[in-house]
């Protein structure tokens with residue numbers, strides 16, 4: 001039996017040392033070293049070593065853009081631009097968010113006319129089958145492989161040569177050549193490396209599920225994120241109704257696009273049209289509302305911002321925000337006091353983003369100010385108007401990114417007016433949408 005030895009591995013970058021260190025000399029991370037046991041005789045040997053082909057002139061390399069193919073799930077394709085042969089994709093997200101559901105749906109969709117392997121180390125075949133039954137999945141091309149041993153998995157893949165490979169999850173796989181437990185830095189790195197080099201060698205796409213840490217980062221060494229071509233992250237809104245699929249990295253497609261889904265009894269359903277998902281239907285006039293043109297990837301959709309001001313019963317008035325940063329709301333309230341003479345020091349201020357979205361785009365500032373001011377003054381809100389612009393501490397309204405796209409889509413969605421930052425008044429609006437450029441929040445509020 002090979003002799004084992006203890007090493008310390010940085011969980012961030014995989015840097016190896018024989019002594020524990022407080023700070024990683026490679027990536028600079030503090031407290032990232034974890035002790036692992038490895039067998040030195042085996043470390044140099046890969047389970048699956050693909051033979052090198054030697055140098056080849058770049059113009060002799062065969063490649064075709066048409067080799068890209070669809071997952072058959074529209075919103076998945078939208079987020080990652082379809083699949084390229086040999087592409088390694090890592091899917092991560094909070095426990096219970098729907099990683100296995102999305103992966104099983106994708107595997108089933110891809111298994112029509114293809115042999116798809118689904119390595120389910122986390123659940124039994126019966127559990128996966130029961131989920132498949134709930135999701136209404138029946139396909140003959142989908143094969144379950146309930147095994148955690150990397151060597152068995154590799155030999156099965158070598159023998160059966162599937163067309164696509166799924167593994168749920170990376171943290172349950174282990175190589176018997178290492179004494180450390182599944183999920184440890186060494187095992188995660190090894191499993192990722194083996195499966196990726198195997199799938200690249202065979203030219204087949206690989207989808208890996210990965211857990212995340214308490215801090216929300218992908219569990220395991222950072223090197224795994226470098227090894228894969230695409231990193232996808234699935235998250236939810238504050239109410240857990242929607243699932244939003246983002247790509248944090250993609251070597252073959254833009255990372256701007258996102259996919260929207262709802263989670264239900266029959267799994268994840270893509271939402272093609274999200275233009276009404278984040279607004280309410282109001283009968284008649286309403287105050288305390290502003291409509292913000294949110295942009296995600298190439299999609300613009302209106303989001304309703306609600307503000308409420310009430311006389312405060314407390315010594316310190318309350319500020320509560322659902323969907324925006326509370327510090328940002330406090331700052332905007334302070335700017336409103338100073339620049340608009342709004343008496344907010346005696347008012348509790350609540351802000352809510354309809355539909356439970358969390359928005360970090362600073363272009364939202366002006367819409368928040370509109371909603372709060374409209375509630376404070378009981379002035380009806382203009383629901384045919386979109387409002388956007390970043391607010392500065394001196395009350396100035398600053399430019400926002402992707403203005404043209406926001407205007408075009410807002411027009412298409414039926415909005416009539418747009419309150420925009422003055423500095424961007426040169427941008428030609430689409431016919432039928434009138435733009436109202438404002439230099440400051442005072443000018444903006446005058447249009448309310």
Ligand SMILES: Nc1ncnc2c1ncn2[C@@H]1O[C@H](COP(=O)(O)OP(=O)(O)OP(=O)(O)O)[C@@H](O)[C@H]1O
Pocket residue numbers: 093094095096097098099100101102122134263264265266
């Ligand atoms: N019978 C059911 N009806 C409706 N929704 C269900 C049902 N069973 C599970 N779900 C939904 O599926 C979610 C679990 O999905 P899934 O197992 O795909 O998540 P996961 O991200 O793979 O979780 P884990 O990290 O634990 O593996 C649940 O949180 C729930 O929302």
Ligand SMILES: [Mg+2]
Pocket residue numbers: 099100101122168
């Ligand atoms: Mg799962």
